[in-house]
Amino acid sequence: MDKANLISVKRFCTLHQVPVTFIHELHDYELIEVISTNNNTYLKTTQLYHVEKMIRLHYDLEINFQGIDAIHNLLKQIEVLQDEVQTLKNKLHRFED
Amino acid sequence: MAFIDYYKVLGISKNATEKDIKNAYRKLARKYHPDLNPNDKDAEKRFKEINEANEVLGNPENRKKYDDYGEHWKHADDIENAKQQQQYTQQNAYSDFDSRTQGDFSDFFESMFGGRASGTSGRQVKFRGQDYNAELQLQLKDVFTTHKRTLTVNNKNIRITIPAGIENGQVIKIKGHGGKGINGGPNGDLYIRFTIINNTRFKRDGDNLHATVDLDLYKAILGGDITINTFDGKAKLKIKPETQNGTTVKLKGKGFPKYKKEGVFGNLYVTYNIVTPKNLTDKEKALFKELEKIRHHG
Structure with a gap:
C-alpha cells in the first residue's frame, strides 16, 4: 500500500497532543475514515483539515461527539448553500449589467 | 488603536466573577468560532476580540491592571514605577509642586502621555517607548x-x-x-x-534531524554500503545483513547546529524503509519460491 498520502494515527495524535481514542471515537461516529494495516492505523492526509477542525471543536469549545456530528452535517449544508448563493449572485450580476 | 471595553466585548458587568467570565467566553466562542462561521470575516474579527478579552479578564492579575489602568493596562508596571518616582520627586521638589502632590490620577496620566500643555515640564516623567x-x-x-x-x-x-x-x-x-x-x-x-x-525531507526535532531512506530488499537482507543525503552533504552508511524494515540508525553530529554553540551539531536519525521489488520476471519469481521453500521446509 502506498503510504505517501497517509499519516499514522499514533504520530498524528502525538503531534496534536490528543489521545488515540479520540480518533477512534471520531471513526466510530463515522466522521472520519481510518485505514488499518498490519496492526497500524492511518489517516488520509486529505482529511487532516477536517480532523484538526474536530479537535478544535472538541477541545476548545468542549463539544461532544454527537455535537461534532451535528455541526459537521450543518457545515456541509452551509457550504452547499453558500455555493448556491454565490452562483445566484453571479447570475444576478449578469442581469444587472 | 481604539480603546476596547473588554467587559462589553464579553457582555458582562465589571463585578463579574471568574466563573461568569469563563461562561461568557465559552458561550461567545461557540457562537463566533471561525470553524463554525466559515468565510465570515466579521465573526473572525469578533472571535479575536473575544479571545483578547478573555486573555485579559480571564487572568486575575491582568484583570486588576485593566480595571486600574484601562486602555493603558499593559503599561501598568511602568506606570507604577513612574508614579513612585514622581512621588519621590514631588516630596523633594520646590513649592510649585506642593499643590499637586495629591493630584488625581488623570493628571498623572496627562503628564505621562503628553496631554498637559507647557508649564509642567518640571513634572514630566521619562517613559519607555513601546515594544x-x-x-x-x-x-x-x-x-x-x-x-x-x-x-x-x-x-x-x-x-x-x-x-x-x-x-x-x-x-x-x-x-x-x-x-x-x-x-x-x-x-x-x-x-x-x-x-x-521546512520544505525539506528532514524532520527537525530540536537539534536532531530525522529522515526516512528507501532501502532495496537485497541490500536489507545481504547488507552492504549505501550513500545517503545529509542536510548539508552526503554520508556513507554500512547496512547490516538482515536489516528489518523501520530500523533507525543514528549518525552522530550530522543533525542540525546547536543554537549559539558553534561547530556543535545534533544527530541525524535515519529510518530504513525497505522497498520490495516490483515487476518480477518468471525467473525471479521461481527463485523467490525456491527461497520460500528452503525457509519453510529446509
Whole structure:
C-alpha cells in the first residue's frame, strides 16, 4: 500500500497532543475514515483539515461527539448553500449589467 | 488603536466573577468560532476580540491592571514605577509642586502621555517607548548557518545576525529598536519571532534531524554500503545483513547546529524503509519460491 498520502494515527495524535481514542471515537461516529494495516492505523492526509477542525471543536469549545456530528452535517449544508448563493449572485450580476 | 471595553466585548458587568467570565467566553466562542462561521470575516474579527478579552479578564492579575489602568493596562508596571518616582520627586521638589502632590490620577496620566500643555515640564516623567513585535519567516536551510539579514522596521533598516540553529517560534530581542521613548525615556525593544518553514525531507526535532531512506530488499537482507543525503552533504552508511524494515540508525553530529554553540551539531536519525521489488520476471519469481521453500521446509 502506498503510504505517501497517509499519516499514522499514533504520530498524528502525538503531534496534536490528543489521545488515540479520540480518533477512534471520531471513526466510530463515522466522521472520519481510518485505514488499518498490519496492526497500524492511518489517516488520509486529505482529511487532516477536517480532523484538526474536530479537535478544535472538541477541545476548545468542549463539544461532544454527537455535537461534532451535528455541526459537521450543518457545515456541509452551509457550504452547499453558500455555493448556491454565490452562483445566484453571479447570475444576478449578469442581469444587472 | 481604539480603546476596547473588554467587559462589553464579553457582555458582562465589571463585578463579574471568574466563573461568569469563563461562561461568557465559552458561550461567545461557540457562537463566533471561525470553524463554525466559515468565510465570515466579521465573526473572525469578533472571535479575536473575544479571545483578547478573555486573555485579559480571564487572568486575575491582568484583570486588576485593566480595571486600574484601562486602555493603558499593559503599561501598568511602568506606570507604577513612574508614579513612585514622581512621588519621590514631588516630596523633594520646590513649592510649585506642593499643590499637586495629591493630584488625581488623570493628571498623572496627562503628564505621562503628553496631554498637559507647557508649564509642567518640571513634572514630566521619562517613559519607555513601546515594544514592537515582528515576525520573520525563514527556510530551514537558511538557519543551518549563522547569517546576517537586513530588516525594515518602521522605515528603518536594521541589520541583524541570525544564529544558526534558531528554533521555529523562537523570539529574539533587539534592544532599543522599538518605539521612541517619551520625554527622553529609553526606546522600546524590537521582538522578532521566527517562523521556520521546512520544505525539506528532514524532520527537525530540536537539534536532531530525522529522515526516512528507501532501502532495496537485497541490500536489507545481504547488507552492504549505501550513500545517503545529509542536510548539508552526503554520508556513507554500512547496512547490516538482515536489516528489518523501520530500523533507525543514528549518525552522530550530522543533525542540525546547536543554537549559539558553534561547530556543535545534533544527530541525524535515519529510518530504513525497505522497498520490495516490483515487476518480477518468471525467473525471479521461481527463485523467490525456491527461497520460500528452503525457509519453510529446509
